[in-house]
Structures are given as C-alpha cells and as structure tokens.
Amino acid sequence: MRIYKILPRAEWKLAQTAGRFDGSAVDRQDGYIHFSTAAQAPETARRHFAGQAxxxxxxIEAEDLGEALRWEPSRGGDLFPHLYGPLAATDVLRVHDAPLDPDGVPVTPR
Structure with missing residues (x-):
C-alpha cells in the first residue's frame, strides 16, 4: 500500500541533502511523522495545507518502512500511518507536485 506525506518543497530539498527526513515541526512535536493513505490525503491537504503554495x-510504499510504521486512530477514528523514526530519502518512490486547486487546496495524487 502506498502512503503519502505532504510538505513544503524546501523541506524536501533539505531532506534530500541530508539523505533523510526527520519530520516537519508538527511531526517532531508529536513524536512521529504523519502520513496519509491516498483516500485520506485530500482531506489532510484541505485541513492542514490549504492556501500553502x-x-x-x-x-512511499508502507511495507518498506517496517516496524517503525504504525497504524493508529486519528481523525474520525480512521487509522493513519505514523512513522516513528526518520524517513530515508531512498524510501521515497515518487515526488508529486501539489498545485493549489481553485479553492486553494493542494491537489494530491489519486
């Protein structure tokens, strides 16, 4: 199963240089890196990234992250993937642009 992480392009560039992504400020505060499934990503984009260009x-392929990835209840009781540890840049299969739609919500892969 594929999972997705929405983040500013500048943070991804820093992670590429470092060879790993240690999470955004909210990830570090929560103690894990937040991911979404393809079905969850549009709502995550709307709630947390609206208006951000x-x-x-x-x-990422969820299975590639091993035991550090846990599925835990979050919004509405849905299980969300949370990574307890850094994300190796080499685990990223694709990087998609997320342009804003007419309502200012980032467009996520389908």
Missing part, C-alpha cells in the same frame, strides 16, 4: 507529496 509550493508543496510536494512524497509517495
């Missing part, structure tokens, strides 16, 4: 969406 120059975002990317990282696409």
């Amino acid at each position: 120059d975002l990317v969406v990282l696409e």
Whole structure:
C-alpha cells in the first residue's frame, strides 16, 4: 500500500541533502511523522495545507518502512500511518507536485 506525506518543497530539498527526513515541526512535536493513505490525503491537504503554495507529496510504499510504521486512530477514528523514526530519502518512490486547486487546496495524487 502506498502512503503519502505532504510538505513544503524546501523541506524536501533539505531532506534530500541530508539523505533523510526527520519530520516537519508538527511531526517532531508529536513524536512521529504523519502520513496519509491516498483516500485520506485530500482531506489532510484541505485541513492542514490549504492556501500553502509550493508543496510536494512524497509517495512511499508502507511495507518498506517496517516496524517503525504504525497504524493508529486519528481523525474520525480512521487509522493513519505514523512513522516513528526518520524517513530515508531512498524510501521515497515518487515526488508529486501539489498545485493549489481553485479553492486553494493542494491537489494530491489519486
């Protein structure tokens, strides 16, 4: 199963240089990196990233993250993927641009 991480392009560029992504400020505060499934990503984009330009969406194979990835209840009781540890840049399969739609919501992969 593929999972997705929405983040500013500048944060991804820093992660590429470092070879790993240690999470955004909210990830570090919560103690894990927040991900979404393809079905969850549009609502995540709407709630947390509306109006933010120059975002990317990282696409990762969940199974590649091993035991550090846990599925935990969040919004509405849905299980969301949370990574307890850094994300290696080499685990990212694709990087998608996330342009804003007419309502200012980043467009996520389908």
